[in-house]
Amino acid sequence: MTNQELKLKQAGFKITTPRQLILEVLKKYKTPLSAKQIYQYLPQIDLVSIYRNLKLLTNLKIIFQEIINNETFYYLDKKIHHHIVCQRCGRTECLPCNHKYKIKNFTNISHQLILSGLCNHCH
């Protein structure tokens, strides 16, 4: 039983084939993937189930998400980090996060940083 499967079980959710396959895809491709991209790798699973499971896994903090251009991307990575996206070809690269924000009048602060530019293939 993988680490992620254990978290699922401990939270009282079933370990199902769709869930295992989605996690395998995220593990294999490393880069952040959208629901639709995951669906292309797993056409046997209903897109709706992919959406539902991505939401569940995100709630359980088994995976993480980032919204880029009105589309949500998911990635499996214990350590929080950021991404830079090429505005022409969509290539993404990961970047470390060492930010800490403290803001008056707000608590429970989380942050999302999206960098965008031209990769050297496209430049």
Add this chain to the structure above:
Amino acid sequence: MTNQELKLKQAGFKITTPRQLILEVLKKYKTPLSAKQIYQYLPQIDLVSIYRNLKLLTNLKIIFQEIINNETFYYLDKKIHHHIVCQRCGRTECLPCNHKYKIKNFTNISHQLILSGLCNHCH
């Protein structure tokens, strides 16, 4: 002729009533607004025209945009800055930006930082 109208004219676009009204609303309310929110203030203008004009004004860098929770918000502000959004009530507050990013393999880098938390009304 306002500064924004001048930019429109110089770029070869017409100064129309919808465009003037949209800019007035953004000027009046200061906080970032979505197309739908602007439409609520300007029900006489077709929502589609609001979308088209927001896109045009953004391309011309007369206004700026930020995507929060899969919805695009627009604001009229010369100086780039960021926003913190209350995850419960949606209240937003502006924050200064003094970030500069330099990343290997990428040029033309721009960034978007979205902070989210609980405002002290909701906490």
Add this chain to the structure above:
DNA sequence: TTTATAATTGCAAATCATTTGCAATTATAT
């Protein structure tokens, strides 16, 4: 100050990501 023309608008319908309802299927605890 008309007039011509291209840009812009409004309305309907399309599109795209995501969600919801519901009956059929399946993982797990007994």
Add this chain to the structure above:
DNA sequence: ATATAATTGCAAATGATTTGCAATTATAAA
């Protein structure tokens, strides 16, 4: 093995945004 609640798949709804097209309008030339 069986019961049962969780999960799935399919269809249809939703919400944001875009597109096509005919009617309207801002602008600049006559």
